[in-house]
Amino acid sequence: MKIILAITGASGVIYGVKLLRVLHRLGHEVHLVVTKAGRLVLKHELNMEVGELRGECFNIYGEEEMDAPPSSGSARFEAMVIAPCSMKTLASIANGLSNNLVTRAADVMLKERRKLIVVVRETPLNRVHILNMLRVNDMGGIVLPACPAFYHKPKSIDDLVNYVVGKVLDLLGIEHxxxxxWS
Ligand SMILES: Cc1cc2nc3c(=O)[nH]c(=O)nc-3n(C[C@H](O)[C@H](O)[C@H](O)COP(=O)(O)O)c2cc1C
Known part of the structure; x- marks a missing residue:
């Protein structure tokens, strides 16, 4: 699968990193976009630089690279996941701003009627957050809150992360x- 993965500046960058690693291991072509705030949170939460992910994706782009392949529908990406997705990026998508490579690529996915999954992370939510989620949902996007379950009896942070990442893979139709x- 040819897929865009964006990491934005919400807490939970570990979701994006884990998703990237699983997709790479399964042989998918992942084009990674990391926003400026995403780079800050990557450093803060995982003590990582974005360059460390180079070996696990097809290419890495900055949010300012508006001429990169994800900005065009003709590049024919099959799906896009934003994990984690900040409330700022959600708001930009909900209002069609296309003001950086992440929100432009998301806009393209919606106009081309391709799969867009936003793994939103904020709590509690204000009215604007909720309305923006509804707008993205109504445009055809899938809102997947970074919200692990506990019925599978998680024993580690990895178990919690794997639950959310697994739900993304389910939506992409990828076996894992x-x-x-639950059975
Ligand atoms: C350590 C840290 C954690 C953050 N966590 C969140 C969060 O969980 N959700 C959110 O919407 N914003 C969060 N923010 C704020 C965003 O980074 C900020 O709104 C930023 O402008 C988002 O930009 P982006 O969407 O272009 O990445 C956090 C910021 C920092 C520094």
Missing amino acids: DLFQR
């Missing part, structure tokens, strides 16, 4: 064994 399914 990241969590024990």
Whole structure:
């Protein structure tokens, strides 16, 4: 699958990094976009520089690279995931701003009727956050809150992260064994 993965400046960059690693291991072509705030949170939460992810994706772009392939529908990406997705990026998508490579690529996915999954992370939510989620939903995007379950009896942070990442893979139609399914 040819896929865009964006990491924005919300808490939980570990979701994006884990998703990237799983997609790479499964042989998918991942084009990674990291916003400026995403780079800050990557450093703060995981003590990582974005360059450390170079070996695990097809290419890495900055948010200012408006001429990169994700900004065009003709590049024919099959899906885009934003994990984690900040309330700022959500608001930009909900209002069609296309003001950086992440929000332009998301706008393209929606106009081309391709899959867009936003792994939003904020709590509690104000009215604008909720309305923006509804707008993205109504435009055809999928809002997947970074909200792990506990029925699979997680024992580690990795178990919690794997649950959310596994839900993203389910939506992408990619087989995985990241969590024990309810049966
Ligand atoms: C350590 C840290 C954690 C943050 N966590 C969140 C968060 O969980 N959700 C959110 O919407 N914004 C969060 N922010 C604020 C965003 O980074 C900020 O709104 C930024 O402008 C988002 O830009 P971007 O969407 O272009 O990445 C956090 C900022 C920092 C420094």
